[in-house]
Amino acid sequence: MNNKYKIWAVLSLIVVFAIGVAVGIYSDKFFTAKKKTRPPQRQEPFPTLEVISRELQLTPEQEAQIREIFKRSEERFESFRKEIHIRLGQLREQLKTEMDSVLTSEQQNKMKELMEKYMRQRRRDTSERREDKPRTQIPNEKEKKGEAR
Numbered sequence: 001m002n003n004k005y006k007i008w009a010v011l012s013l014i015v016v017f018a019i020g021v022a023v024g025i026y027s028d029k030f031f032t033a034k035k036k037t038r039p040p041q042r043q044e045p046f047p048t049l050e051v052i053s054r055e056l057q058l059t060p061e062q063e064a065q066i067r068e069i070f071k072r073s074e075e076r077f078e079s080f081r082k083e084i085h086i087r088l089g090q091l092r093e094q095l096k097t098e099m100d101s102v103l104t105s106e107q108q109n110k111m112k113e114l115m116e117k118y119m120r121q122r123r124r125d126t127s128e129r130r131e132d133k134p135r136t137q138i139p140n141e142k143e144k145k146g147e148a149r
Contacts, residue, residue: 049070053063100108
C-alpha cells in the first residue's frame, strides 16, 4: 500500500510539472506574439528642414536657402532614380532573354506566370508600404506656416 502512494505522488508531481511546462510554453508564445505585432519605430534617415532649422537656429534667409538646396537635390535624386529604373529594366530584359534561351516554351510560359504572380505581390506590398510612409521631409511654405495638414 505504501508503494501505491509513492507511485501516485510521483505521477502527480510529473503531471503537475508537465502542465506547468505546457502553460509556460503557451503563455510565452502568447505574450511574445503580441510584442511582435507592434510596428517598429522608424527613424528618419536625415533630419527634416524643421529639425535642422530648430537645432541650428537658422535665420529665415538660411532656411530659405537650405530649402532651395533640398529642392535641387530632390530633382537630382529623381533624375538618378529614373536612370537606375531604366538600367534595371534593361538588365531584367537581358536576364529574361538569356533564361528563355535555356527554357522550353512550356517552361517559359510557367516562368511568365510565376513572374506575374510575384509582381502582383510586390505591387501589393509596395502599395501597403506607401500607405504607411510618412509625408515628405521638406515642408512647403503652407505647411511651414501651419495652413496644411
